[in-house]
Amino acid sequence: MYKLKLIVRYLLKQRITHFAVLTVALCVFIVVVVMTVMSGLVGQFKQKNHDFVGDCVVGTKSLVGFPYYEELMADLERLDGIEAVSPVVKNYALLRPQYDREQYVELLGLDPVRHSRVTNFAQTLGYHADDPAKAFVPVYEPNALGCVLGIDLVLWRDARSQYTHDASPRRAAFSLTCFPLNARGAPAMAGTTIVSNQQFYYSDNSHSGIARVDGSTVYIPLEQAQSLCMAGQHKRVSAVHIKFRPGVDLRAGVEQVRGLWGQFKQKRVDAPDGRLLETVTVESWKEYRRAFIAPMEKEETLMSVMFGFVGVTAVFIVFVVFYMIVSHKTKDIGVLKSVGASSASVMGLFSGFAFVVGLLGSVAGIAGGWLFLARINRIEEWLYQRFGFQLWDRTIYAIGEIPHDVQMHTLAVIALFAIVACLIGALVPACNAARLRPVETLHGGRM
Structure with a gap:
């Protein structure tokens, strides 16, 4: 119970944790929006090619x-x-x-x-x-x-x-x-x-x-x-x-x-x-149209790799935030250890804190991304009417409505990776907190 109380206390009173939650939420928001749009475009392009040639082609x-x-x-x-x-x-x-x-x-x-x-x-x-x-x-x-x-x-x-x-x-x-x-x-x-x-x-x-x-x-x-x-x-x-x-x-x-x-x-x-x-060869529609589909799939893969680097950035930000929290909470750690808390309990406390930060950031990012995607076409239409701005010039690209259908399994994977990134970012500070000795912390020692 004390772990939950401390986690809530740190969330409410430590402003720097708000920064961590906001960072995770922003990363999740960006990934949800971009991956949904990109996956939708690739999926539409594949379906159009499938419809164009049928299921299988015997040809030369x-x-x-x-x-x-x-x-x-x-x-x-x-x-x-x-x-x-x-x-x-x-x-x-x-x-x-x-x-x-x-x-x-x-x-x-x-x-x-x-x-x-x-x-x-x-x-x-x-x-x-x-x-x-x-x-x-x-x-x-x-x-x-x-x-x-x-x-x-x-x-x-x-x-x-x-x-x-x-x-x-x-x-x-x-x-x-x-x-x-x-x-x-x-x-x-x-x-x-x-x-x-x-x-x-x-x-x-x-x-x-x-x-x-x-x-x-x-x-x-x-x-x-x-x-x-x-x-x-x-x-x-x-x-x-x-x-x-x-x-x-x-x-x-x-x-x-x-x-x-x-x-x-x-x-x-x-x-x-x-x-x-x-x-003559016998090919499925995917093989027959691979020269057109492959570049789109490579772009989708490249986009996923790029947003993997965004996740790495989130790991470092969470690491800095938790390092600062642990540095300023050494006396709290000393009190916990002096009343019998084990190193594993202390490590579990900060790991749980990281989990909550990741969970809250994921929920906020997914909610924001979902709302934005639901209105993305209306937003683009407003931008076009007001400023003449479009994500894609429709006179050049054969794109109608911007894809905005969110896939639940995609959201689950993004949230999972966000939470894992937070746990990884908090791993080193949590280990350092677990290694602190009560005598050092209660006398004002620092990590």
Whole structure:
């Protein structure tokens, strides 16, 4: 009981302990806010990439592609764990608007209905989200070839990350220029030109939420992409995207597809153009998009390391505070030891004091961080209206609302580390207090 009374007394009467609690609270507040926002951004980015490609991809990085994909899709659809599959042609093209400058874009050829069963393609469409079958049908020219443009290629994003949509796609024609390759990887066209051109009309836009995709991708029908980019006797694609049924473990599903692909490739090793199958890999969505996801994860890890140094700073501050407290309370320690308190009890007293400081600081920091995160978007909106300040320029970064959903396990881990940091910071002063002898302390001795 005397330990609790002394802890309360030190908390109430020693102003320097208020400084320790405030320091811990500030550190916890900063870590809670920054880690919540950063983790939210990384989580959103991963989810958008997952939605963009599906669960698994059987594909090649070669622009030549691979044949026999229709037979592969039939085999895949017979597996119990597969819900849907979608063939995709991926290539690069020169986009020439009718009244604007030309630019290089990534070209994706796909079946909009099939692809919407595997990915969130339908939900990204601005005008045909309810009927993706009409995604490539220009409303002003129903018999013409349509194309879907990444939203940043056709619409302007304002400072609040909002786009101004017309009631229907405006009339616009685009010329796509590609270099078609045959099955050997050589130019398929000879003579006066080695490129193929085709005109498309703007039929819709796609807002995937991935800045790199929305600013550089054009979607066209699968057959037209094959005609523009791949020539030869056998039809080819760059990838087959796969969606697993609900409840199927990602790793188990990918391994099942890898097993099927190994058998499929072995049966066609001597078939015409069968050598192209050697370049094909089976990857989960995380592996397929790792070039984009890895930098974000590294930034999150670096941020965690940086805030680890903040924790080290808190340890030193707590050490200084407790060293000063022990230095000024040597007579109290002497009295306790003279009435029978053991060294372990004295050490337990100051360790308990450190625990309470860490607990109070954690609770205050978490409460402050939670309240701040609940209002962070309103605060940013006020700052923008008043001073024109934004954490991220929405005209550059594809960020809408700042993430503010707090994860309970994250708060628990942060609080635990804060308390541990306080205990570590108080360890040396507590040991010194435990080693003091009553005779020295009662005669005014100092540590």
